[in-house]
Amino acid sequence: MKDVSFGQYYPAESALHRLDPRIKLLAVILYIVGIFFIRKFAGFALIALFLLVAILVSRVPFFKVLKSVRAVLFLVLFTVIMSVLFYSTKTEEPLWQWRFIKIYEQGLINAARMGLRLIFLVLGPSLLTLTTTPVELTDGLESLLKPLAMIKLPVHELAIIMSIALRLIPTLMEETEKIMNAQKARCASFDTGNIFKRAKALLPILIPLFVSSFRRADELADAMDSRCYRGAKGRTRMKVLKLRFRDFVAAFIMLALFAAILFLRYNWFGWSFLTVLI
Amino acid sequence: MIEVKNVKYIYNEGADDEKQALGGVSFSVADGEFVALVGHNGSGKSTLAKLFNGLALPKEGEVLINGMSTADKKKLFDIRKTVGVVFQNPDNQMVASIIEDDVAFGPENIGLPSAEINERVQWALEAVGMEEHRKGTPFRLSGGQKQRLAIAGVLAIKPQIMVLDESTAMLDPVGRDEVMKVIMRLNREEKMTVVMITHFMEEAALADRIIVLNGGLVAGEGKKEIFRNRELIESAGLELPLAARIADALRSRGLSLDENVTLPEELVNALCR
Numbered sequence: 001m002k003d004v005s006f007g008q009y010y011p012a013e014s015a016l017h018r019l020d021p022r023i024k025l026l027a028v029i030l031y032i033v034g035i036f037f038i039r040k041f042a043g044f045a046l047i048a049l050f051l052l053v054a055i056l057v058s059r060v061p062f063f064k065v066l067k068s069v070r071a072v073l074f075l076v077l078f079t080v081i082m083s084v085l086f087y088s089t090k091t092e093e094p095l096w097q098w099r100f101i102k103i104y105e106q107g108l109i110n111a112a113r114m115g116l117r118l119i120f121l122v123l124g125p126s127l128l129t130l131t132t133t134p135v136e137l138t139d140g141l142e143s144l145l146k147p148l149a150m151i152k153l154p155v156h157e158l159a160i161i162m163s164i165a166l167r168l169i170p171t172l173m174e175e176t177e178k179i180m181n182a183q184k185a186r187c188a189s190f191d192t193g194n195i196f197k198r199a200k201a202l203l204p205i206l207i208p209l210f211v212s213s214f215r216r217a218d219e220l221a222d223a224m225d226s227r228c229y230r231g232a233k234g235r236t237r238m239k240v241l242k243l244r245f246r247d248f249v250a251a252f253i254m255l256a257l258f259a260a261i262l263f264l265r266y267n268w269f270g271w272s273f274l275t276v277l278i
Numbered sequence: 279m280i281e282v283k284n285v286k287y288i289y290n291e292g293a294d295d296e297k298q299a300l301g302g303v304s305f306s307v308a309d310g311e312f313v314a315l316v317g318h319n320g321s322g323k324s325t326l327a328k329l330f331n332g333l334a335l336p337k338e339g340e341v342l343i344n345g346m347s348t349a350d351k352k353k354l355f356d357i358r359k360t361v362g363v364v365f366q367n368p369d370n371q372m373v374a375s376i377i378e379d380d381v382a383f384g385p386e387n388i389g390l391p392s393a394e395i396n397e398r399v400q401w402a403l404e405a406v407g408m409e410e411h412r413k414g415t416p417f418r419l420s421g422g423q424k425q426r427l428a429i430a431g432v433l434a435i436k437p438q439i440m441v442l443d444e445s446t447a448m449l450d451p452v453g454r455d456e457v458m459k460v461i462m463r464l465n466r467e468e469k470m471t472v473v474m475i476t477h478f479m480e481e482a483a484l485a486d487r488i489i490v491l492n493g494g495l496v497a498g499e500g501k502k503e504i505f506r507n508r509e510l511i512e513s514a515g516l517e518l519p520l521a522a523r524i525a526d527a528l529r530s531r532g533l534s535l536d537e538n539v540t541l542p543e544e545l546v547n548a549l550c551r
Contacts (some may be wrong), residue, residue, distance in 0.1 A: 135375055160373075167375045170417045219370035222333055223428075226363040227384040228355065228435060238382040238395040 008064075010130045016058035017131045020247045021140030024128055027254045031124045034261045035117055042277040043264045044116045050257055051123055060130045068126035069119055076118045083111040138162045143241050149232075156232035164220070172213065179208050280307040280330060280361075280439060280473070284339035287325050287494075291337070299325040301494040302339070307473055309438070312465045314482035315475045317491035318515035323475045326491075327443035330473070331361040343439070359388060362437035366444045368424035377403070377427060378412045384435040395434075402434040405468075406460050422453025426460055433464070439471040440464065446481065458484065479505075479519040483540045490514050505540050521545040 011017075016024075031047075038044055055065055069076075087107025094102035129137070142159035149155045180190065183204055190201050267274045287300040299322040307313050317323040328334040329341050332348035343360050346353040365371055374380040378399050385395040403409040406426040411419065416427055425445055432440065442461065446454040458481060464470045474485060482488050482502075489499040492514040498504060505511060505522050518526070518540075525539040525548070535548050 135379065163375070164373055167372060171369055216370050219365060219367060220373070222328070223363075223365055223371040224373060224383075225333055226331055226358060226365075227431060228358045228387040229383070230355065230387065234387075234389040236386055236389050236391065236395070238379070238386060238392055238399065240392050 008126075008129055009133045010060045010064055012059045012131075014057060014059040014131070015246060016054065016127075018246070019131075019250055020241055020243055021132050021136040022144050022241060023243070023247045023250050024132055025137070025140050025144060027250065028125050028128045030254050030258050032121060034258050035120050035124075037261050037265050038117070039113070039265050040277050041112075043261055044113075044120070046257070046260060046264065047120055051120070051127070054127060058127060058131050060127070064130060065123060065127055068122050072118060072122050076115050079118060080111045080115040083114055084108060087111070134166050135163065138166070139237075139239065139241060156235070168216075171216075172209070175212060176205060176209055179205050279309055279342075279344055280471075281342040282306065282326070282329070282339075283342070285329065285336040285341060286338040287322070287329065287334065288337050289325075299494055300329075300336070303491070303494070303496055304339075305489055305496060305499065307439075307471060309471055310465075310469050312462075312472045312484075312486045313474070314485035314488045315473060315491060316477060316479065316482045316488060316514075316516060317497075318477060321491040321514070322494040323491050324443055327363055327365075327441055327475055330439075330441050331358050331363050333363075359435060360437055361439045361441060362432035362435055363441045363443060364425070364428050364432050364445045366447050368421065368428045368448075371428045371431065372416050372424075375415055377408070377414050377416055380416065380427065381430050381434050384431055388435060398434045398436070402430040405433055405464065406430045407456075420453060421449045422456040425449060425453065425457050429457070429460060437470075439473065441473045441475070443475045444477070445474075446476065446478065454478070454481075477516070479511075479517060480521075483519045483521075490516070502540050503538065506537055 035047065038047065055062060084103060084107050085101060087104055087110060088102065089104055089106060092104050092106060094104050095108075096103045132140075138159055141162075142155060145153070145155045145158075184190075188201060188204065190198065190205075192198075193201070264274065264277075282303055282305050285300055285303045286298070289295075289297045289299055303322070303326070315323050315326060325334065329336055329348065330343070332341075332354050335349050341348045343357045346357055346360075348354070348357055372380050373383050381399045381402050382395050385398050390398070399412070400409065403412055406429050408423065408426055408430060411423070411427075416424060419427065425448075428445070429440075429442075440461070446457050449457065461472055461474065462484065465472045472485075474481065476482055483505070485502075487499065487501060488504050490497045490504065490510060497514050498507065498510045505518055508518070511518055517523070521542045521544065522540045525535045525545055529535050536544070539545050539548050
């Protein structure tokens with residue numbers, strides 16, 4: 001069985017893998033915000049170039065990264081087609097017309113923008129999860145959210161819930177398989193009949209799974225208590241996140257990219273060659 | 279040192295299914311001792327495991343760990359640092375998806391500095407022979423390896439006393455052997471006090487002292503000579519160790535064998551004399 005708790009993590013030795021998860025998280029947030037500031041296709045070209053370099057540095061195969069687009073392909077196509085069909089303007093002659101369907105040049109441009117934006121929105125975070133284990137992500141999130149503990153947000157508790165959930169996914173999958181096999185041995189069938197029959201057939205799996213999960217939780221709580229757990233109080237960590245030189249470099253590159261995107265959009269110095277770009 | 283003084287424990291008190299698990303049990307375990315607590319299912323032996331570190335509190339009587347009462351809330355943290363408990367199901371004792379993170383959980387809870395946690399994790403994994411799996415995930419491990427990992431997780435806290443609550447019950451013979459070797463070594467070399475709760479008489483026979491529980495009471499205790507008291511063992515719903523049973527069978531066929539034969543090596547020695 002595949003290790004679900006590793007998510008889609010792609011193990012490799014690369015600068016991107018070694019980066020501090022906090023920097024990676026912040027970088028992805030900046031990247032996403034940046035995408036929404038892009039209007040010109042030159043901006044998309046810039047971000048594509050950035051992503052290309054990042055993927056090459058990460059040593060993750062291209063198809064692994066592109067696979068994430070497949071999940072949203074339908075959404076992308078739907079959005080693009082809809083925005084082409086329903087774009088309307090009075091100032092422009094339609095390029096092509098058939099009964100009530102009118103296609104404008106600006107509509108095509110807008111749709112392309114929308115599609116590119118969606119695709120880039122998926123690619124960036126996917127590169128994050130490909131190069132960062134869920135455990136690192138959890139640690140990074142906990143560390144980033146730590147200031148919120150001051151306003152009584154249970155940051156530590158949320159982080160430990162996350163890590164226990166990650167840890168239990170494979171165990172529960174194994175358990176589900178066991179229960180399903182036990183039911184199959186008694187002639188239960190999960191893949192025949194209409195949707196209602198199938199849903200009903202799931203009930204005898206869910207109930208034992210539920211019961212055993214609670215028992216598990218009980219035992220796990222006892223084991224945690226026995227190992228001196230008492231919440232965040234007085235707790236230290238073995239792996240302390242520490243920013244290194246490479247993390248500052250990465251942060252600088254990210255900020256530079258963001259600045260470039262803003263510059264392309266607002267053209268503060270009124271440089272004429274920028275206005276030529278679409 | 280553990281002192282159990284006239285402890286009573288009742289499950290679901292006041293409900294229809296009220297059940298007395300322990301009805302006035304007293305015994306003590308000295309430092310460095312290896313004690314086996316044996317009894318059939320429902321003899322109250324697993325209840326004791328939870329009483330040793332204050333996960334459950336006795337209805338009457340008290341449990342003292344190095345003189346600290348488990349009923350004293352202020353002492354609970356110190357008691358849990360002193361008494362480490364390993365439970366039956368290794369899958370339900372792991373908190374992290376990476377082995378070193380799981381072993382680090384205990385030392386992290388007691389607030390050690392990062393460097394020391396690191397050392398302890400390495401030491402604990404070496405003590406159970408799992409150091410090469412340090413960066414791996416627990417899911418691909420065998421049952422015996424998982425339980426050794428659970429032991430490492432408790433060891434990393436460096437408790438004086440290690441309680442094992444049927445920790446070999448879910449393992450195959452190979453896994454059981456792996457775990458027993460680790461426990462024996464910890465007791466002999468690290469001078470750790472070990473309380474092993476089990477229904478495998480072969481394991482109990484390895485202990486310095488055996489306490490037999492029956493119906494929530496101590497039915498008998500002693501060194502492994504206790505196995506000579508066939509009546510006690512049988513009335514407690516237990517079976518003699520295999521070697522002792524073989525010796526019995528041989529004796530009934532007219533072979534004269536030493537009454538003390540309980541371990542496989544002793545049987546071999548007695549037969550090959």
